[in-house]
Amino acid sequence: MEALLHRHFGYEAFRPGQREIIESILNGTDTLAILPTGGGKSVCYQFPSYVKGEGLTLILSPLLSLIEDQVMQIKRRGERSVAKLTSVETREEKEQILSVLEHLRYLYLSPEQLALPQIRARLKQVNIALFVVDEAHCISQWGHEFRPEYARLGQLRRELGFPQCLALTATATQAVERDIRTQLQMREPQVIRRSVNRPEIQYIVDRVGREEKDAALERWMTRIVRPCVIYTTTRKEAERIAGIIEGATYYHAGLTMEDRQLVQQQFLHDEMDCLVCTSAFGMGVDKGNVRTVIHHTMPATLEAYMQEIGRAGRDGKEATAILLYAPQDEQLQSFLIETQYAPVLWIDQLQQGMRRGESYAKIETRLHFNPEDPAYRLLKSQLENGWSKERIIQWQVERKQLKGREVSQMMDYIHRNECRRTMLLHHFDEPAVVQPRCCDICGTIEWQDPVKSKMLQTVNWKKRLEQVFFSSPDSV
Amino acid sequence: MEISLLERIFLESIQRLRDERSDRSLYHVFQGKKSATSLQDAHFYDLESTFGTVLVSKQRFESVLTELAQKKWIERQETLRLTSEGARLVRQTDEVIIDQLGGELRGYTEMMWKRLSLLVQTVICLEAKQPFIPVQQETIVREWVKSVLPTISNRAVWLAQMYQEWVLLLERLSERDATLISHRLSGVQTGWSYPQLARMMKVDVETVQFEFIIAWRRCINDLSNTPLIQQIGADLHTPKMTQSAQTTWELLQQGLTVEDVAVRRRLKNSTMEDHLVEIAMYASTFPLDHFVVAAQQEEIRHIAQQLKTFALKRIKSAMQSDVSYFQIRLVLARSKWEGS
Numbered sequence A: 001m002e003a004l005l006h007r008h009f010g011y012e013a014f015r016p017g018q019r020e021i022i023e024s025i026l027n028g029t030d031t032l033a034i035l036p037t038g039g040g041k042s043v044c045y046q047f048p049s050y051v052k053g054e055g056l057t058l059i060l061s062p063l064l065s066l067i068e069d070q071v072m073q074i075k076r077r078g079e080r081s082v083a084k085l086t087s088v089e090t091r092e093e094k095e096q097i098l099s100v101l102e103h104l105r106y107l108y109l110s111p112e113q114l115a116l117p118q119i120r121a122r123l124k125q126v127n128i129a130l131f132v133v134d135e136a137h138c139i140s141q142w143g144h145e146f147r148p149e150y151a152r153l154g155q156l157r158r159e160l161g162f163p164q165c166l167a168l169t170a171t172a173t174q175a176v177e178r179d180i181r182t183q184l185q186m187r188e189p190q191v192i193r194r195s196v197n198r199p200e201i202q203y204i205v206d207r208v209g210r211e212e213k214d215a216a217l218e219r220w221m222t223r224i225v226r227p228c229v230i231y232t233t234t235r236k237e238a239e240r241i242a243g244i245i246e247g248a249t250y251y252h253a254g255l256t257m258e259d260r261q262l263v264q265q266q267f268l269h270d271e272m273d274c275l276v277c278t279s280a281f282g283m284g285v286d287k288g289n290v291r292t293v294i295h296h297t298m299p300a301t302l303e304a305y306m307q308e309i310g311r312a313g314r315d316g317k318e319a320t321a322i323l324l325y326a327p328q329d330e331q332l333q334s335f336l337i338e339t340q341y342a343p344v345l346w347i348d349q350l351q352q353g354m355r356r357g358e359s360y361a362k363i364e365t366r367l368h369f370n371p372e373d374p375a376y377r378l379l380k381s382q383l384e385n386g387w388s389k390e391r392i393i394q395w396q397v398e399r400k401q402l403k404g405r406e407v408s409q410m411m412d413y414i415h416r417n418e419c420r421r422t423m424l425l426h427h428f429d430e431p432a433v434v435q436p437r438c439c440d441i442c443g444t445i446e447w448q449d450p451v452k453s454k455m456l457q458t459v460n461w462k463k464r465l466e467q468v469f470f471s472s473p474d475s476v
Numbered sequence B: 001m002e003i004s005l006l007e008r009i010f011l012e013s014i015q016r017l018r019d020e021r022s023d024r025s026l027y028h029v030f031q032g033k034k035s036a037t038s039l040q041d042a043h044f045y046d047l048e049s050t051f052g053t054v055l056v057s058k059q060r061f062e063s064v065l066t067e068l069a070q071k072k073w074i075e076r077q078e079t080l081r082l083t084s085e086g087a088r089l090v091r092q093t094d095e096v097i098i099d100q101l102g103g104e105l106r107g108y109t110e111m112m113w114k115r116l117s118l119l120v121q122t123v124i125c126l127e128a129k130q131p132f133i134p135v136q137q138e139t140i141v142r143e144w145v146k147s148v149l150p151t152i153s154n155r156a157v158w159l160a161q162m163y164q165e166w167v168l169l170l171e172r173l174s175e176r177d178a179t180l181i182s183h184r185l186s187g188v189q190t191g192w193s194y195p196q197l198a199r200m201m202k203v204d205v206e207t208v209q210f211e212f213i214i215a216w217r218r219c220i221n222d223l224s225n226t227p228l229i230q231q232i233g234a235d236l237h238t239p240k241m242t243q244s245a246q247t248t249w250e251l252l253q254q255g256l257t258v259e260d261v262a263v264r265r266r267l268k269n270s271t272m273e274d275h276l277v278e279i280a281m282y283a284s285t286f287p288l289d290h291f292v293v294a295a296q297q298e299e300i301r302h303i304a305q306q307l308k309t310f311a312l313k314r315i316k317s318a319m320q321s322d323v324s325y326f327q328i329r330l331v332l333a334r335s336k337w338e339g340s
């Protein structure tokens, strides 16, 4: 197996947990794997295909950017038989891909695409070796990122004749784990759970006054080691903060495609070592040497927090996670929760339109609904599934309560005088771990010497052109 | 008052619309909408260069117009027009920005950048044995690079010549333009994002984007001394007509009559007319006399000039003889060719 791993992936050895998962799949068992971010989960579902030799590996993934990253990485390691079906491909491209399914090793698709009849019909004709559900927590209404399109995956899997299933997630409480198993209709699955503990990360929470936050951030910037990632909640904030930190660059989904590639490449390459971003960055970006992750504003849930700080120290070396908090930060999260759900008025308007026999498209134009608005899309899928107004409202109330509880768990983490690591582990139903270099509450914070920061340098165009054409990789 | 590059682009464009077209028309020209009306607007009002090059979101388009109206530089009614202050601002400099955007090349400029930037990055990184994230993600661009790579037999030689050609191109530009372009380019060292370029140039992101478009257009204006780079765009033929008009044009060139084509392609009369207007706008020869007698052509041209208008209604009502809108459109479409 190691020889195969080296040949196809270039790694010398499996990472902890990988072998166990792969063996479980090779045994033909449905498998639920809970691997912390950075645990190398893509190898777990890409590897078995080389042992089995035949059959298509189908990978369901929630985010376009994630799918694109993965396909790119697979191609980069020299594997050509990979394709994706997302909202980006044209109809011709889709038809072309569907016509060569037998020759593909991996097919990535979004759940929306799998739900399309013509795609499903075609998939029924091919041998599906493995049905992979990435970010499987999205299937659970208890999960922090519930996606309605995911809720139909169990049924779709049944239609495909119950191919062997591998569900992957970075974080899952017991409740979410149960939900994934039942929803995907997994049969006696083997559950492989790696500890969410990240011994290489030390945790700090800094509570400051509302007006002092930027100053606090700048203070931390003088102590921490780069490369570092600073997370913000909004694009505007990302832009603003990148403006006050020396050598920083921002990244968010509002950038052009070309700009996004450039910034990712600069960061991966260590040409620039401070990235300010929204949560749009990170999924799928595999940079080992991120030494510090700072949250300028708290995320909505501890799960999201764990995922985002999980981008620090993937190389196993010392890293630091800092969370800044100012009073009322939680209000932004509460506000964002509200905007995730459609107002009652929309339900009435949509139902009225449908009673008149109007199509969704028509109603959307007439009432100026944005078809891309997640709140609207969610509502639409509920109505399509025949939910009544009362049921939707009831559901929204429950969801908001759940989200509210998640925000208070986050607040708890910020305010309680208890070891941060212990709190995080307890949240995921794991026992506490005592270790050196733990957290600010334990008082065991250790600092390394900051390295000189790397900044992009403006030079005259002649020099720049020379650098572009003739500098060697090590001189960068 | 300070005027931004984008505002300038708007003001110059609105001036050319001569108070005859709406904000929707302008938006569609900026977006490069391939419809008979938008193509005709771009052509008549001399906005070919903006066609498909001012790609701002609908919201941004609206907000710019609102701001311009608030500053009292334009008036927004059924049609858009400059105020006297707006007109004064446009006159302030001799340089016309919108003519430098490259829209008349229909995507050639943009595609040249995409191909060249990805090809240069790919060859440099392959030569340096350095993994990289392709700077262009579009399939057609990546496929193109893939098809060209095998033709480069000696990468080091190719790179040396490519570098020389870049020097030649950038030498002709202003320091600022050359700096922008050279910093956007990727090799082993990665190019800069627009926000990073904006910070370097001390302007906002939107401005730097348009500065870059204009600089790049200037850069590849004349490629006769840079054969390697010229070759990269050699196969980029970009028809100005809509696909459908193109087909009609090809059939007509094969000797079919207008009626034949209409029957064979099952075109409605109005569609056929749209196609003919498109052909009149872009084809180097066109049998105008076949559709409008010479005297009427002369009259239409004369009135359009006298009234300084492309508004069909105004021209029609000023005519002595009876002509159709279609005939007026044809003559106006042709006037760029016949006039010169």
Ligand SMILES: [Zn+2]
Residues within 6 Å of the ligand: A419, A420, A421, A422, A438, A439, A440, A441, A442
């Ligand atoms: Zn601790």
